[in-house]
Each structure stands twice: as structure tokens, then as C-alpha cells.
Amino acid sequence: MDYRAVGLKVGVEIHRQLDTGHKLFCDCPTILSTKPPTVAFERRLRPTQSELGQIDPAALFEFHKGKTVTYEADPETTCLVELDEEPPHLLNPEAVDVALTMSMLLHAKPLDEIHVMRKVVIDGSNTTGFQRTA
Incomplete structure (x- = not known):
């Protein structure tokens, strides 16, 4: 098959926890808590x-x-954004800078806009029923 003739474009999605000052959509630290959880709540x-x-x-x-x-959560590393009780904050500019730096190192062609979208996920793996992607 001639991939150029059919106009095939391939993308790569990489998941990696960044060593930034705070998480992507809130001001919580990016560390994993080792303390027992002191907050619990239920969702359907x-x-x-x-x-x-x-x-x-x-x-x-x-x-x-x-x-x-x-x-279950530790309030020192989890906030109302992650509990889906507060809208997400602006994107962490440090994380955006890391992503753009990696794009340049990989000779990728990043777009000039970032669109945050919601992907439905209701298997219980997150509190909101969707995953935010950018």
C-alpha cells in the first residue's frame, strides 16, 4: 500500500507524569501520597x-x-478540581513548555493551539466520568 497516496497520517500519544511544580489542571503537587486517605466520597x-x-x-x-x-483521597495532594467539585484551572504552563520542548526534540510539528476535550470514561477509574485531554 502506498501510504502517501492514501494520505495516511499517524500520531503518537505518550502518557508520562511530568516533574512539574503542580498538576496539569490544578495547583496540587505531582507527588503520590503515601499517607492513609482522610477523604472519601461515593459516585454513581x-x-x-x-x-x-x-x-x-x-x-x-x-x-x-x-x-x-x-x-479516597489525601487533601494535601488532591483538590476540588480532582473531586469534580470545581472547574479545571488554566493549563500548567510549565507542563505545556515540557510538552513543546519534547515535541521539538522529536522533530514533531505541534499545532499553534491547544484544545482541551473530554473523553467519556465511566468505568470508575476517575471521579468525573470523563478524562480531560489536550
């Missing part, structure tokens, strides 16, 4: 419609399981 996550008015079938499947998830 629900699917929501996409921008196109559709509900993801996988999210609907998870919802019908009727699970309630208990989350």
Missing part, C-alpha cells in the same frame, strides 16, 4: 450525550451495571 457515574447528541454504547453498558464507586 452516568453517561452524557456527545456533541452530536449520541450516547457512547460502552458508557451506557457501564452505567447499566449500576456500580457505585468509592473514591
